[in-house]
Each structure stands twice: as C-alpha cells, then as structure tokens.
Amino acid sequence: MSADERKILAHRQHVNYFMRFLNVLPSSLSSHDTTRVTIAYFSVAGLDVLGSISSLPEDLRNRIINWLYRLQVFPDNETGDMSACGFQGSSTVNIDLNSDNKHYRCGHLAMTYTGLCILLTLGDDLSRLNRKAIIDGVRALQTEEGNFSATLSGCESDMRFVYCAACISYMLNDWSGFNIKRATDYIIKSIGYDFGIAQCPELESHGGTTFCALATLSLTNQLDQLTEKQIEGLKRWLILRQIDGFQGRPNKPVDTCYSFWVGASLKILDALQLSNYDLNKSYVFETQDCVAGGFSKWPDTCTDPMHTYLGLAGLSLIGQTGLLEIVPTLNITKRAHQHLKTLHEQWLHEVI
Amino acid sequence: MSDYGDSDANWIFYQDRPEWSDVTPVPENDGPTPVVVINHSERFVDVYNYFRAVLQKDEKSERALELTKDAVELNSANYTVWQYRRDLLKALGTDLRLELDYVETVIKLSPKNYQVWHHRRVLVEWLQDPSLELDLTGDALEQDPKNYHAWQHRQWVIKTFGLFDNEMDFVDSLISDDVRNNSAWNQRYFIMNNHHGWTDENVQKEVAYTLEKIRFVKNNESSWNYLRGVLLHDCKGMSGNNAVKSFCEELYNKDCRSPYLLAMLIDCCDEAVKNEEMNDLYNAERAIELCQALANKYDRMRCKYWNYLCNKFKNFKNNATNKTDTKN
Numbered sequence: 001m002s003a004d005e006r007k008i009l010a011h012r013q014h015v016n017y018f019m020r021f022l023n024v025l026p027s028s029l030s031s032h033d034t035t036r037v038t039i040a041y042f043s044v045a046g047l048d049v050l051g052s053i054s055s056l057p058e059d060l061r062n063r064i065i066n067w068l069y070r071l072q073v074f075p076d077n078e079t080g081d082m083s084a085c086g087f088q089g090s091s092t093v094n095i096d097l098n099s100d101n102k103h104y105r106c107g108h109l110a111m112t113y114t115g116l117c118i119l120l121t122l123g124d125d126l127s128r129l130n131r132k133a134i135i136d137g138v139r140a141l142q143t144e145e146g147n148f149s150a151t152l153s154g155c156e157s158d159m160r161f162v163y164c165a166a167c168i169s170y171m172l173n174d175w176s177g178f179n180i181k182r183a184t185d186y187i188i189k190s191i192g193y194d195f196g197i198a199q200c201p202e203l204e205s206h207g208g209t210t211f212c213a214l215a216t217l218s219l220t221n222q223l224d225q226l227t228e229k230q231i232e233g234l235k236r237w238l239i240l241r242q243i244d245g246f247q248g249r250p251n252k253p254v255d256t257c258y259s260f261w262v263g264a265s266l267k268i269l270d271a272l273q274l275s276n277y278d279l280n281k282s283y284v285f286e287t288q289d290c291v292a293g294g295f296s297k298w299p300d301t302c303t304d305p306m307h308t309y310l311g312l313a314g315l316s317l318i319g320q321t322g323l324l325e326i327v328p329t330l331n332i333t334k335r336a337h338q339h340l341k342t343l344h345e346q347w348l349h350e351v352i
Numbered sequence: 353m354s355d356y357g358d359s360d361a362n363w364i365f366y367q368d369r370p371e372w373s374d375v376t377p378v379p380e381n382d383g384p385t386p387v388v389v390i391n392h393s394e395r396f397v398d399v400y401n402y403f404r405a406v407l408q409k410d411e412k413s414e415r416a417l418e419l420t421k422d423a424v425e426l427n428s429a430n431y432t433v434w435q436y437r438r439d440l441l442k443a444l445g446t447d448l449r450l451e452l453d454y455v456e457t458v459i460k461l462s463p464k465n466y467q468v469w470h471h472r473r474v475l476v477e478w479l480q481d482p483s484l485e486l487d488l489t490g491d492a493l494e495q496d497p498k499n500y501h502a503w504q505h506r507q508w509v510i511k512t513f514g515l516f517d518n519e520m521d522f523v524d525s526l527i528s529d530d531v532r533n534n535s536a537w538n539q540r541y542f543i544m545n546n547h548h549g550w551t552d553e554n555v556q557k558e559v560a561y562t563l564e565k566i567r568f569v570k571n572n573e574s575s576w577n578y579l580r581g582v583l584l585h586d587c588k589g590m591s592g593n594n595a596v597k598s599f600c601e602e603l604y605n606k607d608c609r610s611p612y613l614l615a616m617l618i619d620c621c622d623e624a625v626k627n628e629e630m631n632d633l634y635n636a637e638r639a640i641e642l643c644q645a646l647a648n649k650y651d652r653m654r655c656k657y658w659n660y661l662c663n664k665f666k667n668f669k670n671n672a673t674n675k676t677d678t679k680n
Binding site: 236 | 378380381382383384385386387388389390391392393396400404407408410426427428429430431432434435436438466467469470473474498500503504507511532533534535538541542545546572573574577578580581584615653654656657660
C-alpha cells in the first residue's frame with residue numbers, strides 16, 4: 001500500500017462492503033445469528049455516514065424496514081403484559097408461543113436500540129412502533145442496582161444496557177421506563193480510581209463502558225452530577241488512551257473501534273480537540289481494506305461491519321472529509337437525528 | 353458432544369433420527385423480505401429447526417437437553433438456548449455438577465462470550481458453591497490475563513462468597529509476571545478496598561509496594577494510576593505523602609521524564625494550588641513549567657492536552673495576581 005492510499009478513504013468500496021452485508025452473509029457468521037439487527041445497523045448507519053443512504057434502492061430500504069417491524073415483540077394478547085416488548089435481534093425465536101413459554105420470545109435492549117437507529121436512518125416515521133409497549137419493556141429490565149439487563153430471558157446486566165435503555169428512552173422521548181437517579185448512581189459507582197468507568201462497580205475502567213456511561217449521563221442531562229475532579233480525571237484517562245489510534249484500557253493494544261468509543265467520550269466532554277487527530281487518522285487508515293472495503297481492528301487483519309462502521313464514525317468525529325457528522329451520544333448521523341427531532345415535534349401535536 | 357459425534361462424517365441430521373420422528377421441525381420464518389441473511393450450514397438449519405420445535409412445545413426432556421448442546425455448539429451466543437437449557441436443568445433435576453463441567457468446556461472454547469459466563473454464574477448461585485470458580489477464572493486468566501469476563505466473574509464470586517483470603521497472592525504473582533497488567537492492578541485495588549481496608553498502615557504499605565514497582569518500570573501507567581488510587585485514601589492527600597514526594601523528586605532529579613511522573617507532579621501542584629497552600633515544591637509556576645515540558649518535549653503527541661492544562665494554571669496565576677493587586 002502506498003503512503004497516499006493510506007490517507008484516501010476508499011469510499012466506493014465501503015459502500016459496496018455494507019451493501020454486501022445487507023444482503024447475504026457467509027456461514028462463518030453463524031455466531032451472529034441472534035444479533036443480525038446489529039449487523040444491519042452497522043451497515044445502514046455506515047452507508048449514512050458515508051453520505052450514501054440515498055444509494056440504497058427504495059425497494060431494499062422498504063425491505064429492511066418491513067423486516068425490522070416483524071421483529072417487534074407486541075404486548076401479550078391475553079394479559080396485555082408489555083414486559084417482553086422491544087425488538088428481537090433476528091427471527092431465530094420469532095415463533096408463536098403459549099403463556100407458559102412466551103418469555104423466550106422477548107425484546108433485547110441492544111436490538112431495540114439499534115433497530116430504532118436503523119428506522120430513523122432510513123427515514124421511517126416510527127408509526128408502526130408500539131412506543132408505550134417498548135418503554136414498558138425498558139422499565140421491566142432495570143435492576144435494583146440501577147443498571148439494565150439485556151432481556152427478560154436470562155441475561156447479564158451491565159453498563160452496555162444502561163446506555164441502550166437511555167438511547168431508546170431518548171428516541172421515544174419517554175423517560176417513564178428509566179429511573180434516571182438509579183442509573184446515575186450506578187454510573188458514578190462504576191467510576192474507577194483512575195477515573196475511567198467500568199462495566200460495573202469496581203471492575204477495570206474500559207473505553208467502551210466509559211462511552212456508555214458518559215453518553216447516558218449526557219442523554220439524561222446528568223453530566224453535572226460529575227465533580228470537576230471526575231471530569232478532569234476522565235479527560236486525562238481518555239486522552240492517555242491514545243497511542244497512535246486509541247486503546248480501550250491502559251497497556252492494551254490499540255484498536256480501530258476505540259477511535260469512536262474514546263473519541264465520542266471525549267467529544268461528549270468537549271475535549272476531543274485535545275487529542276491528536278493526525279495520529280488517530282493514520283492508525284484508522286492503516287486498518288482500511290482499500291480493495292474489498294471495510295476496516296479491521298488491527299492492520300492486516302479481517303475486516304468486519306462493526307469495526308468498519310466505528311472506524312468511519314471515529315473518522316467522522318475528527319472531521320474527515322466525505323463523511324457526514326455523527327451525534328456522539330446516539331451514534332447516528334446528525335441527519336438522522338434531525339429526522340428524529342421532527343418526529344418528536346409531531347408527537348407533541350398528537351398529544352394535544 | 354452428542355452421541356452422534358462431532359465430526360461431520362458421523363453427523364446424522366435430526367430429521368433423519370428415528371427417535372425424533374415424532375417432532376415436526378419448525379423452520380425459521382424470516383418473513384417475505386429478509387435482509388442480512390446468514391447462509392447457515394445445513395447442520396445449523398437442521399438443529400435450530402428442531403430447537404424451535406421443542407421450544408414451541410415447551411418439551412422438557414433429556415433429548416431436548418442434548419439438543420441444546422448441539423445448538424450451543426453451533427452458536428454459543430444464543431441466549432435463548434441457554435435460558436431454555438437452564439429451564440430444562442431445573443425441570444429434569446439434572447445434576448448441576450455435571451453442568452458445571454460442561455459449561456467449563458464451553459468457556460474454554462469461548463472465553464469471551466457473555467452468555468457462557470452468565471450461565472456459569474447462575475449455576476454457582478443455584479448451587480451456592482463457589483469452590484471451583486477461582487481455579488476456573490485462574491485458568492482463563494492464564495490464557496489471557498486481561499480477559500474482562502473472567503475478571504468480572506472472579507470479582508463477583510469473591511465478593512458474593514467472601515473469598516478474599518488468597519487473592520492478594522494471586523494478584524502479586526500476576527503483577528510479577530507482567531507489571532503492566534492493568535487488570536491485575538485493578539484487582540489489587542478491589543481487594544484492598546473490600547478486604548484489607550485503607551488504614552494508614554495499609555496505605556503506606558501499598559505506597560511502598562507500588563513505588564518499588566515503579567522503580568523497576570517507570571513508564572507504566574498502571575502502577576502510577578494505582579499509586580494515585582492509594583493516595584485517594586491518604587489523609588494528607590496526593591502531595592502530602594512524604595514517601596511519594598521524596599520518590600518523585602528523586603526520580604525527577606535523576607532526569608526521569610516519564611510523562612506519568614510529570615503528570616503526577618502536575619497533579620500535586622494542582623492539589624496544592626486548590627488548597628491555596630504556599631508551597632515551594634508544588635505550585636502553579638512549576639505546573640506550568642512541567643506542562644510546557646510535556647507539550648514541547650516529553651509527550652508531544654498530547655501537546656494540545658498539556659497546553660490546555662497549562663492554560664488552566666496560567667489563568668489561575670493571573671487571577672491570583674489580580675486578586676493581590678486588588679488587595680494592594
């Protein structure tokens with residue numbers, strides 16, 4: 001690869017890359033069977049960041065929307081119970097169940113969040129959503145500790161799902177399923193002695209969970225709950241994550257995805273401009289596949305949709321030309337966020 | 353894992369197994385407009401067709417339990433399969449010790465999978481027996497000393513069942529193996545915080561331990577961060593600990609310019625400034641000098657950050673001067 005190629009965004013290749021993932025995937029991705037919605041999210045959001053959402057044919061756009069709505073779990077027919085509501089990640093368990101075993105078919109916070117991102121990015125009006133049911137589904141998943149489980153059906157609870165629940169509540173403009181006080185307490189308890197934030201209290205600070213925590217505080221307007229010492233400590237911890245690209249934890253290798261997780265965290269704290277854009281950019285470009293499209297976590301390794309999207313999103317944060325601007329908290333483009341704001345306006349009038 | 357063997361050559365599809373002939377497979381219904389379609393293997397399709405069938409019937413049987421093993425083998429991230437398996441274990445009264453063995457083999461194959469660790473945790477909760485967990489996580493951490501899942505499980509077990517007794521030895525050996533293992537330093541803090549406690553004696557002991565490690569490898573963020581963590585519990589603050597103060601000054605005078613040392617000195621200055629101390633060693637002037645040294649020489653890639661800090665101290669100094677002027 002020549003020095004010049006390393007600095008040029010292989011725009012067309014990345015568009016094709018995402019288009020391939022929207023279509024058919026090889027059997028080697030079978031382990032992603034229950035999280036296909038996230039792959040669709042990385043692809044659709046990726047096309048949007050590339051400024052190419054309009055290159056999605058109308059027919060494919062509608063197919064994606066219709067496919068997603070089929071994954072929405074509706075309230076129980078008999079009892080009206082909404083605790084299982086939300087989006088499933090695939091149709092693996094998209095089957096009719098009876099009252100004894102219906103708990104197997106339930107929404108998953110990460111799928112609901114990324115599902116909503118896709119709908120917004122595609123310009124859908126969310127009219128086929130049962131918003132109240134989704135919010136009830138969110139409410140059912142907050143734990144005593146203040147964090148959230150992923151699903152009703154036996155899953156771990158941690159910072160990732162606090163973030164997903166916050167995004168869903170923000171997008172549906174309804175915080176009645178999200179106890180902000182309890183979530184904020186959980187986040188503050190998860191701040192480490194090095195001022196980074198972990199998956200749960202006392203665990204090691206981590207770039208990804210720090211993002212989840214800060215984005216949540218921002219979406220819930222709770223950033224002012226952090227002390228100046230905590231904010232400055234966070235800035236230091238985040239800035240020190242930069243080696244050339246960013247690492248997720250001290251003394252770990254850099255990885256393309258942290259150009260977004262850490263970059264967006266810094267952006268939320270209004271401190272991204274204190275990082276080194278040139279080195280960041282050079283690293284991310286080293287992980288670009290100029291021929292087949294896509295980005296990988298490390299140079300010369302396998303590309304995947306997540307690192308491709310997050311690589312692009314990370315580049316967008318530092319103003320890469322040819323990319324649309326990202327809203328760091330929600331991880332969608334400003335364009336998609338604008339559409340959301342229009343919907344919020346409409347919902348306001350609906351109520352009146 | 354099943355009676356039908358692992359290799360594809362011996363594999364018999366569920367649809368061809370006589371003992372499953374009473375079950376009608378339920379194909380995945382992805383609707384009329386599927387996207388992001390995974391081109392699963394025939395075996396995957398077959399196993400999951402039968403998984404959906406038993407799930408729909410809510411069949412609680414040994415054969416269903418075996419089927420979940422095949423489903424896990426094909427995708428150990430399927431949380432519904434694991435939940436169904438747990439419900440089966442309960443309904444069938446299966447020996448959970450055997451299940452611990454089984455999930456251990458799956459953890460060894462997929463040590464970074466959330467679902468398998470969650471399954472393990474539920475089993476330990478059911479059995480109220482954490483006796484195998486330190487070895488299990490120890491093995492996982494031998495493979496990858498920074499495996500976040502293994503640390504999370506380990507901390508949960510230690511805290512839930514009060515297994516702190518030998519944990520410091522474990523951490524000591526990990527730090528001896530790799531002084532840059534940030535997870536191990538974090539675990540050290542976890543033990544001090546929950547078990548030994550931050551008495552003044554313990555604070556000084558931890559300071560001495562950490563300084564020794566820094567003397568050995570100076571440019572190590574993990575040990576410097578831990579030192580700051582310990583000093584959060586020193587009643588004299590970061591800049592008031594004499595051992596730390598003389599250690600840092602000695603390093604500085606011996607021309608060590610590790611950014612972590614300089615950052616520590618800056619933070620000591622910051623503390624003194626905020627406490628409005630008149631301090632010969634730690635003050636705004638020195639902080640400005642150190643920030644400039646970092647920005648221009650010792651940590652140039654982060655020059656914007658160090659200049660940002662520098663400006664904070666400059667502003668503080670200007671304000672202080674203005675205040676004095678007003679008073680005069």
